[in-house]
Structure formats: C-alpha cells, structure tokens
Amino acid sequence: FQMKRDSGYSTMAEQQKQAEKLWDALKVTACVLGSSLLIFTALANTVSWYVQNLWDALGHFWQTTWLKLYYLFEGKEWTIFFLGAALVPSLAFWCFNGILMVADVTGKPTFITRYRIQLGKNDPVDTKKLRQAIYTALCNQFFISFPMLVLMFYIMKRWGNTFSKELPTFRWFLVELSIFILIEEILFYYTHRLAHLPLLYKHIHKKHHEWTAPIGVVSIYAHPVEHILSNTLPVLTGPMIMGSHIVSIAAWFSLALVTTSISHCGYHLPFLPSPEFHDFHHLKFNQCYGVLGVLDYLHGTDTVFRQTKAYERHRVLLSFTPLSESIPEAPKRAE
Numbered sequence: 001f002q003m004k005r006d007s008g009y010s011t012m013a014e015q016q017k018q019a020e021k022l023w024d025a026l027k028v029t030a031c032v033l034g035s036s037l038l039i040f041t042a043l044a045n046t047v048s049w050y051v052q053n054l055w056d057a058l059g060h061f062w063q064t065t066w067l068k069l070y071y072l073f074e075g076k077e078w079t080i081f082f083l084g085a086a087l088v089p090s091l092a093f094w095c096f097n098g099i100l101m102v103a104d105v106t107g108k109p110t111f112i113t114r115y116r117i118q119l120g121k122n123d124p125v126d127t128k129k130l131r132q133a134i135y136t137a138l139c140n141q142f143f144i145s146f147p148m149l150v151l152m153f154y155i156m157k158r159w160g161n162t163f164s165k166e167l168p169t170f171r172w173f174l175v176e177l178s179i180f181i182l183i184e185e186i187l188f189y190y191t192h193r194l195a196h197l198p199l200l201y202k203h204i205h206k207k208h209h210e211w212t213a214p215i216g217v218v219s220i221y222a223h224p225v226e227h228i229l230s231n232t233l234p235v236l237t238g239p240m241i242m243g244s245h246i247v248s249i250a251a252w253f254s255l256a257l258v259t260t261s262i263s264h265c266g267y268h269l270p271f272l273p274s275p276e277f278h279d280f281h282h283l284k285f286n287q288c289y290g291v292l293g294v295l296d297y298l299h300g301t302d303t304v305f306r307q308t309k310a311y312e313r314h315r316v317l318l319s320f321t322p323l324s325e326s327i328p329e330a331p332k333r334a335e
Contacts, residue, residue, distance in 0.1 A: 063167050066247060070165060077163045081153050084250035086146060092254040093220075093261060100216040100265050101130065115267045115322050117279050117310075121213035122266060133211075133221045140220050140227045148232055152240060159243030168245050180238035180252050181292070187234035189290040193301070195226055196286070214282045216261040231260075263291075268313065268323055276314040280305050 073079045103112040104125040116123065156162040168176070195205035204223045211218045220231055235256045239249045262269075263278040281288040287305045288296055296302040305311050309330065313323040 059167075059170065062247075066167050067165060070163075075163070077157065078153060080163060081149075081156070081246055084246040085149050085152070085253060088250045089253035089257050090141065093257040096258050096261055097216040100261070100267070101125075103267075104130070104215050112267055112269065115269050115317075115324075117266055117268050117276065117324070118213040118283065119324060122215060125215060129211075130215070130217075133215070133217050136207075136222070137217050137220045140222065140224065140231070144224055144227050145232055148228070148236065152236055155240055156243070156246075156249075161243060162246055162249075164245060167247055173248050173251070176238070176242050176244055176248055177252065177255075179242060180235075180256075183238040183241070184234040184256070185290055185292050185294060187237060188230055189295040191230045191234070193289045195230060196289070209282065209285065212282050214264040214266055214279065216265040219257075219260040219264040268317055270317045270320055272316070274314045274316060276310045277302075277305070280308070280310045 070080065073083075100112070103109065104122055105127060107113050107124055113123070195201060201209075204225050208218070208222045208226060211221070220227065222231060235253065238244075239252060244252070259273065262273055263275045264282075265275055266279065268275060277288050277293055278291075284304065286301075288302055290296045293302060296305075309327055313327050317323055
C-alpha cells in the first residue's frame with residue numbers, strides 16, 4: 001500500500017510539474033505573439049504611411065509631367081496619340097531588340113549569349129535571314145500597324161477621355177492591364193491556332209515559322225494577314241473596349257512589344273519572363289499556342305511541353321546560373 005501511495009504522489013507531482021511547464025510555455029508564447037503583433041502593427045502602419053506618401057508623390061509627379069507634355073503639344077490629339085501609341089512603343093521595341101541583335105550577330109556580350117535556350121542555334125545568327133526579318137518587321141510596322149493606329153485614333157476619339165488632362169489612377173491602370181492581358185490571350189490563342197490549319201499555315205503562318213530558333217525581332221516577322229489578326233488586333237482591342245487614356249495605351253503597347261520580343265528572343269535571361277513556352281512552340285509547331293498558357297492548359301495543347309525539361313525551366317530565373325546548366329537536357333541514348 002505504501003508503494004502505491006508513493007507512486008500516486010509522484011504521478012501527481014509530475015503532472016503538476018508538466019502543467020506548470022505548459023502554463024509557462026503558454027505565457028512565453030502569448031508574450032512573444034503579443035509583442036510580435038504590436039511590432040507588426042507598428043511596422044505595417046509605418047510602411048503603409050510611407051507607401052501612401054510615395055504613391056501620392058509619384059501620382060503628382062506623373063500628373064505634372066503629363067500636363068507639361070500636353071501643353072507642350074498644345075493639346076493636339078493626333079500628335080499626342082502618334083507619340084504615345086506609335087513612337088514610344090516602337091522605340092521600346094527597337095532599342096530592346098537592338099541590344100539582342102548585337103548579341104545574336106557578334107556573340108557578345110557573353111553575359112547574354114550564355115543564356116541561349118537552343119544551344120548551337122543562331123550562334124551566330126545568319127545575317128541574310130536577319131536582314132530579311134528586319135525588313136519585314138519594318139514593313140509590318142509602317143504599312144500595317146501605323147494605318148491601323150490611324151483607324152484606332154478616330155475610334156478612341158469617340159470615347160472622350162483618351163486625351164483627358166487627368167491621368168487614370170495607378171489602381172485603375174492595373175485593372176485595365178488585367179483586362180488587356182485577358183483579351184490578348186483569348187484573341188491571340190484562337191487566331192494563332194486557326195493559322196495552324198493546313199491551308200492557312202501553308203500560305204500565311206509558315207513565314208513566321210521559318211525561324212525554328214527565333215530571335216527577338218522575329219516577334220513581328222509575319223505575313224501581313226497574320227500581323228493584322230494575331231499581332232495587332234489582340235493588342236489594340238483591349239484599349240478600344242476600355243476607352244483607355246493615351247498614357248495607358250503607350251504603356252500597354254510598349255509592354256506588349258517588349259514582352260513578345262522576350263518570348264521570341266531565344267535567351268532565358270535572369271529576372272525576365274521565361275521565353276521557354278513560346279520557344280518550344282517554334283521548335284515543335286503544334287504546342288503552346290497562347291501567351292499565358294491558360295488556354296493551352298484548358299485545351300490540352302501543352303501536354304507534350306509539360307513532359308519536357310523546357311517545362312521545368314519555364315520559370316523566372318532568379319540567379320545568374322543559366323537554366324540550361326542547372327536543368328540540362330537528358331543525354332541522348334546511343335543508337
């Protein structure tokens with residue numbers, strides 16, 4: 001009986017000690033969580049205050065800059081539209097591709113060329129093919145894109161706020177941008193897939209696919225019909241539907257041209273969107289028709305792509321080690 005009593009006392013003592021330890025742990029946890037919550041709240045309030053002030057300051061800066069530009073051109077709508085919708089995006093496109101073409105032709109700087117996706121291709125690029133691509137791209141811009149912008153100008157004037165002295169808020173621009181991207185994805189996917197029908201491919205789309213290892217300028221190297229339906233209309237439609245401000249149009253056109261150049265450039269560069277998806281389309285022809293890949297997933301036109309190393313590399317590169325080195329292709333089996 002004495003042994004049982006002693007055992008009962010020891011068990012109760014151990015339970016009491018465990019309860020005290022648990023209580024102490026709860027108090028420490030509550031203290032840490034409470035302190036963390038107070039610190040987080042203070043930091044969040046401080047950061048939000050600074051972000052709001054920065055937001056207001058940037059908004060004031062861009063609004064002031066826009067008004068200076070507006071009055072510089074005396075409110076001439078066609079001049080402002082031409083600068084925003086044609087000149088600024090064209091400069092963005094050719095400046096970005098100018099750097100890429102230097103790398104394509106000379107192999108320098110090696111910082112760019114070491115990130116080549118299709119190893120051994122365009123190393124260096126065929127200058128005759130490059131001249132033809134530049135010529136076609138310029139013709140598409142001058143004789144197709146610019147006339148379509150003239151038509152767009154008269155459509156946009158009917159909305160009344162395209163040349164407003166007041167800029168849209170950044171939040172509204174983000175909403176518009178989301179709609180632009182969605183519209184582009186839908187229109188580009190279906191017109192692009194339509195262009196792969198045998199008859200249309202043979203007479204229209206085959207020109208674009210002469211480059212199985214594309215370079216940046218090839219993004220607008222296309223038959224005139226394709227340039228209208230797949231390259232231009234998907235980008236123009238969003239701003240026309242939304243009745244967007246010319247500043248929003250300029251930003252969207254520039255972004256669209258640079259982004260499509262990246263997807264065609266042939267280099268998977270650090271901190272830029274991955275071009276693996278569309279590069280695979282040029283390599284295999286019947287996969288990856290869209291821009292974002294959403295409709296490809298829904299329609300099952302990316303199933304082969306998802307089984308490849310290119311799919312594993314299809315992400316933003318956040319280091320300076322080329323993905324072709326960190327995720328190399330599987331060695332070919334000896335026949």
